[in-house]
Amino acid sequence: MLSQLLRSRPTTRTRLAADTGISSATVSRAVEHLIGSGVIREGGEIVAGTRGRRAVTLDLDGSRGVVVGIDLGASNTRMIVADLVATPLASVELPTPSELGAVELAEALVHTARRLCGDRWDLLQSVCVGLPGAVRANGPSVTNANNLAQVEDPRLLETLRARFATHVQLVNDADLALLGEQRFGAATGAPTAAILTFGTGLGAGIARDGVLVQGRHGIVGEFGQLPVGPLGTRLEHMVTGPGILRRAAESGVTMTSPADLFVTEPEAALAAMRNQFDTALVIALTAITVACEPDVLVLGGGLAPSLEPDLERYRDAIELHVHYAPRLALAELGAHSGAAGAVVVALTDCYRRLGVADDALGDAPVGALLDLDRVKAVAVPDRP
Amino acid sequence: MLSQLLRSRPTTRTRLAADTGISSATVSRAVEHLIGSGVIREGGEIVAGTRGRRAVTLDLDGSRGVVVGIDLGASNTRMIVADLVATPLASVELPTPSELGAVELAEALVHTARRLCGDRWDLLQSVCVGLPGAVRANGPSVTNANNLAQVEDPRLLETLRARFATHVQLVNDADLALLGEQRFGAATGAPTAAILTFGTGLGAGIARDGVLVQGRHGIVGEFGQLPVGPLGTRLEHMVTGPGILRRAAESGVTMTSPADLFVTEPEAALAAMRNQFDTALVIALTAITVACEPDVLVLGGGLAPSLEPDLERYRDAIELHVHYAPRLALAELGAHSGAAGAVVVALTDCYRRLGVADDALGDAPVGALLDLDRVKAVAVPDRP
DNA sequence: TGACTTTGAGTGCATGATGAAATCAAATAG
DNA sequence: CTATTTGATTTCATCATGCACTCAAAGTCA
Structure with a gap:
């Protein structure tokens, strides 16, 4: 109904x-x-x-409650407050206080959320926090959070739950980015979609029929760990910033930023590196394709925009291997996709408690498009 | 109810x-x-x-109907007739008449089924045919059936439907083998499981929460196509019989059967090849693991038994890469898993028509265990 | 052996959800 | 101003459901 x-x-x-x-x-x-x-x-x-x-x-009646979506990144944290029909009410972007311990970090997040919510704090219905690590279903607990180790501390979740005094969910950040793009961005109308994010590490998320595929151990999508390179090098090291820079240094190529790899007319040494990058990327894309056969495969993270000129080429390469290729698209929400996805998860939680049938929860638009301009319009300064 | x-x-x-x-x-x-x-x-x-x-x-009341499960392999075809509670009534194994065209092949299958069913022919409720190719949802049609090309001909399905005069479903053979193992074999009690079959090619199937993951284009599980080898060699060529033999010939190693690769004390050249095999296999296993995080990963096909001594080693390698590894198990039903899975699919179709809720269809035991001994006991001679 | 207890299965009755059809309400076309 | 169309509500008969009770069939125990 x-x-x-x-x-x-x-x-x-x-x-x-x-x-x-x-x-x-x-x-x-x-x-x-x-x-x-x-x-x-x-x-x-x-x-x-x-x-x-x-x-x-x-x-x-959207005004009956608010939800908070948080994307706790290794370097930046973004937070969006939205009402029950996904209208953004306030947002903020600030450097992650990564020097803090788990409890202090949690309290800082709650403090910021309280400021954003203002007098709507009492209407808070659900909170979702995205973080760069594998979220296991038991607890849940967090592992593999190499870039923000304190989120593995169970006291983070304890503190969040105690201080927010509502439902708090932890979800992998790539999964959230995918959800965000699926509802509001590049993958709208694609109930089965996947995302590959080139951040500090290689992250991936998969959704089938509008529902995230999340294993009990949270390792679904860890394609970056595939030992496909020579000497068992991990895929991750061949396509993300730190790995690229290290390999450049080893080859004696001067490179100030990973984006240098994508110049239009590279020298021979650089072209060879670019070739290796392409090979590894095609492996990753093909692996995701045969893992779930997505309708759309979204590319996100800092390096993604550099890939734009070559999307067709990558697509052809995938099709060559498996006789099918998903549509390749760049993330549209950019840095906001994670927080937008967190809002989706929090809203879904609310809807479930209202008695919406499970099969409808995954359905396309949860409501008004969460448009980016509006998110920016309601942005509040970092510190009051 | x-x-x-x-x-x-x-x-x-x-x-x-x-x-x-x-x-x-x-x-x-x-x-x-x-x-x-x-x-x-x-x-x-x-x-x-x-x-x-x-x-x-x-x-x-199992006696109210019968179903037919067929595993149409590149070299052998197996067929099981079962009643509505999965009691095997008759089975047969015969060489696939691969010299026949699509229509003749279909008619041969129907003829054999008719013989197996005997006077129960009128009770036939549903038929499922497994075949070595990608089954697309549209139609359905079949692609990538390199080892039995005539099944790509749409007249195969047309003829089967016309002659059987009931529901006929086509499903990928690896998917069926997985279903068979999930209900009756090595993966019982594991609602999310995967299979990797080493046959003429490398096949794979994935099931999550008791339901097969089948993309619209049937390419889910085609991990064999990953271009992970040197010079873009496909994974499939590094772990299946024909590829192994060819690589042996290229390296000047004499090898009469792919199983030679698994001798306990190999010579240097053979050991190197074995190493390459292991590397490729671990990539495949890891890829499947991060694709769906199965509880059990079943290994099937002719080469699988040779891998038994090394299962723990492979498991450790996966765990090293992604901090989790599924239980690795050899297929228990052996050559019968495909036909058993086909019976499961056909039964599921019957149950759905009886009005069983979708969420219960995937649930563990469809009924009496389809025990192998009984299948063999009811085997009838190839030709009457 | 026969009354009692326990458990399973079927029945009468009140309740509540549902849909067809009728009715009420609010708009436009002419 | 009336007829017509469309939306919302109400009336009424129907049906599925659960509670409480009764019937049925077994064992227990004096």
Whole structure:
């Protein structure tokens, strides 16, 4: 019932009846009940040019609660506060206080969230935090967080839960970025999609039928660990910044930034390195393709924009190997995809508690597009 | 309702009521209806030593229909006829008539099935055929069937459907082998599992939460196509029979069978080849692990038994790379896993039509274990 | 052996959800 | 201003459900 409302929001009683196959009588009664309990709200009437009585639009009452989405990156942290229909209310971007321990870090996050929420703090329904590590289902606990070790400390989650006093979920940051792009960015309309992020390490996320594929040990998507290079070099070291720079140094190539690899007319030594990069990248892309056959494969992270001119070439290479290639696309939300994805997860949590059927939770638009301009518009200064 | 019956078959009215939370009154009424329509049957009473009236056991009436599972391999074809509770009724193994065209091949299969079914032919409810190729969801059509090209001809499916006059499904053979092992073999109790089969080519199948992961283009699991070797050699060529023999010939190593690679004390040249094999295999295993994080990874196909002494070593290698490794297990059903999986798919199709909820279809035991001895016991000669 | 206890299965009745059809409401077309 | 169209609500009959009770069939114990 609510499920269909989410799918085609905003809608009307008549459309709900038609879409669900439930009789209009029952729909009316159910809607009456939902309005009574404050979940749904009647909106303005449609200005339709047709004859007959005008339908009353129905929508979730977004103002009944807020959620917080946090992307806790190795260097920067982004946070978005949104209402229950995904309207961004406030956002902030600040350097991650990586010098802090787990408890202090958690308290700093809560403090910032409190500032962003303002007088809506009491309406907080759910919080999701993305972090650069593997999230195991037991607890959950975090492992493999090489770039921000303190998030492996279980007291981080304990403190967050205690101070936020609501549901708090931890999720891998690449998974969140994928969710963000799926709902608001490059992978909209692609229920099965994957992402590959070139950050400090190589991250990947997979979603099938609108649901994240998250193993119990959180290692789904760790394609960076594949020992595909000569001497068992990990794939990760061949396509991410630090690895590229190290390999350049070993080969005696001067390189100030990994982006140098993508100049249009490279010298021989650089071209050889670029070749190795391409080979490794195609392996990663092919591996993801055969792992889940995504409709769209999103490329994100700092290096991704440099790859734009060659997307078609990569796509052809994949197709050559497996006779199919997903659409390759650059991340559209950029640095905000993680926090946007965190908002999606937090909203999904809210919707589940409202009784929305599981199969509808993964469905395409949770609501208004979370548009970037608006996120920026509601940005507040780092320190008050 | 039926769903729970499948989960704990055979059961009683009282247990059904307890398990589902539905009142015993409703359960009684529903069971009455199901018995009336012939789906369910009352069995012998439980001999329980407890006081009180004895419960009447309920079970699916398996004799109301039969299904046919076919594994159409490049060299051999296996077929199992089973009743609706997965009791094997007849089986046969015969060389694949690969010289035939698509239509003739289909008719030969139907002919054999007819012979196996005997007077139960009219009870045929569903047929599933496994074949060595990628099955696309549109149609479905078949691609990448290098080892049995005629199955790509759409007339194969047309003819099968026309002659069988029931539902006929085509599924990738590795996927079926996985299903077979999941229900009856090495991966029982592991709802998310994967298989890697070393046949003429390298096949793989993935199931998550008891459901096969089948992309629309059927290329999920094509890890054999990863270009991980030197000069872009495909993974497949480094771990399967033909590739091994060719590489041996190139290196000047005499090898009569790929199994020679696994002798205990190899010469230097052979050891080097074995090393390459191991490296490639670990890449494949790691790729599957990060693709879906299976609880069990089953190894099947002709070469699999040779790997037994080294399973622990491979497992350690995976764990080294991604800090988690699935249990590695050899296929238990051997050559029968594909046909057994085909029976599972055909049964699932029947159950779905009976109205069993989707989430119960993937649940562990569809019924009596399809035990191998019994399959062999009901084997009929190749030609009558 | 026969009354009692225990457990399973079926039945009467009240309840509540549902949908078809009728009714009320609000708009436009002519 | 009336007819028509479309949306929302109400009426009423139907049906599935669960509670409580009864019937059935077994063992227990005096």
